[in-house]
Amino acid sequence: MFYIKDSKTKTFIDDEKISTLLQENINPDPKRVEDIIQKSLDKNRLNLEEMSYLLNCEDERLENMIFDGAKKLKEKVYGNRIVLFAPMYIGNECINDCEYCGFRVSNKEIFRNSLSIDEVKQETKALIDRGHKRLILVYGEHPMYDAKFIAKTVEAVYSVKSGHGNIRRVNINAAPQTIEGFKIIHDAGIGTFQVFQETYHEKTFKKIHPRGPKSSYRWRLYSLDRAFGAGIDDVGIGALFGMYDWKYEMMGLLSHAIHFEERFNVGPHTISFPRIEPALNTPVSERPPYIVDDKKFKKLVAILRLAVPYTGLILTAREPISIRNDLMEFGVSQIDAGSNIGVGAYSTQDKESYKKSQFVLGDQRSLDEVIKQLTDNNFLPSFCTGCYRLGRTGEHFMEFAIPGFVKRFCTPNAISTLMEYVVDYASDETKNSCLKVINNELKGIKDINMKEKLLSNLEKIKSTDQRDLYF
Known part of the structure; x- marks a missing residue:
């Protein structure tokens, strides 16, 4: 079995343990914090208790130790590389009613649109002609975006050649699938499949997902177990920060990583940590119940870097340029660039694409502008897809990493x-x-x-x- 049907069965998110650890380890001993950071610098994944110590560091000296440790670790594992990709939104039809999302079914102000296969190819060509090699395809949750449709869009992207360019890796952010659905998508040659839990706090999850398939906490929580069962060994997880206490969400993300290691002998390939951003006609996105300010946000990224040394950390263009620049120093290993999250906006250069968008972007620079700033700051932009095509994925990736x-x-x-x-x-x-x-x-x-x-x-x-x- 790759998911739990019985809603009374305990999940790998141990609410009582998380809450207890966060309460017990307030005002951590500095020596203990030093030892935890050293464990991470020795390239070992942290456990929940160790993360709780770092999360509870409020002293400026200890916080600086966390930032310095994260910066050293990032250099050890990743060097100066920053992997670049672009999102392509395939369609924004959705049957869920998530309170924070502009795509929610009850939002009548958003313009609904879905790309045809020919339009997918047009968007792909527009991205290739800008220099992109890696994409993530994003879909609303709707019956029209089933596994066969997703597979067709992936195949369409891979079929496009323009000049010397082509797309070499397609990742997916879509609704949870059955094992059979994941197999269909896997066979199309995808890279990573992402499913974000949004919040690991079950009561909050049920409150903000009142209707639609996404209202099932456990179906979503165990979705990537089914992906592993279908042969997809590169998976990405994430939490949407702002819906519940940020420290709890951090413990949830680490719990998810540990679950994968214990069950499949491999952690998540990537972790994402977006903050809620304003969306058209979406009041909750304007006033998140648990605002994560910039100081906390930088701290959580540094702690994530220390907690999971070999997991890629993705920071999207939701964030403003200044925050993106800061976070690349001590944690982030992948960013999107030259992004447009309007459906069909790359090829049409639609000036009203925000009316088709899930949220508002904070960094709207072109790919060329992002690359210049990265290289001006001595980072090494990368479009590399070698590991994926040489079989260095999943457990094999861990062996190499x-x-x-x-x-x-x-x-x-x-x-x-x-x-x-x-x-x-x-x-x-x-x-x-x-x-x-x-x-x-x-x-x-x-x-x-x-x-x-x-x-x-x-x-x-x-x-x-x-x-x-x-x-």
Whole structure:
């Protein structure tokens, strides 16, 4: 069984344990905090008790230790790389009535729209022509967006070629599926399947999801267990911060990661932690019941980085530029760029796309502008998809990641994909900034054979039509 039918059966979210740990570990001992951070720096996942200590650190010195530890850990595991992707909203029809969401069925002011397969291809071409290689497809929850339709849209995205470009990895954010539904989607060649619990606090979950399939807490909570059962071994989880106490949600996310490790021997591939943002005609989004201010938000990202060293942390363009810049220093490893969350907005450049959107974006810069700022700040933008296509996913990814092999492979792959962007898409200013970073990163590669092969690949990218060269 991959989910629990009996609503009285205890789930892996232990409400009593979470509440007790958060209450008992107030004002933690500084030495204990130091030891916990060191455990993380040794690349070990934290447990719930250890996270509760970090969550309860209010002393400025201890908080600075958390930030410093997260920054060191990010450098150890991920180096300077920041993986880039773009969201593509396929449709905003929905039969749920989530109080915080602009797509909810009772919202009569939003313009409903769903892309045809031809329109999916048009959107894909528009994104490829900007330089994108990785997408996440997003769907409302509606019978028309069933597993077969999702699979067709994935296949449509992969079919599009434009110039030297194509989409190499398609991730999915869609409604929970049955095992058979997940199998259909898996066979289309997806990367990661995301399902966000929104809130791990069951009473709050039931309150803010009054109607529709999403009102079932357990069906959603165990959805990615079914994904594993269907052969999808890269899964992404998330919580929507602002619906309940942020410390509880953090403990819920870690509980979910531990559940996967205990049951499937692999943690989540990614964790997302969006804050509620304003949405058209959605009062709850304007006045979230548990506001998470910027200080708390930065702290929770740093603690997540320490808690799950080998899980990618995704920060979306919901957040303003200043927050995005800060969080990349000590936790975030993936961001979207050049994003538009209106249905069909990339190819049409629809100026009223907000009327079709789930929420309002805080960072509306182009992909080129984001890449230039990243490289100006010595980050290494990456469109790498090598691990996915070489089978380094799920449990195999953990085998490579824990000893640090991923950093060894991913930095050269990131350099290659950035050189593709330089040659095929970059503005002159961005090109110069990227080349400086590429040259700096090349100096840091100690493996002579790897470096020689990489230099050969870079020359092929610059002087021939060859692309997609990876380790």
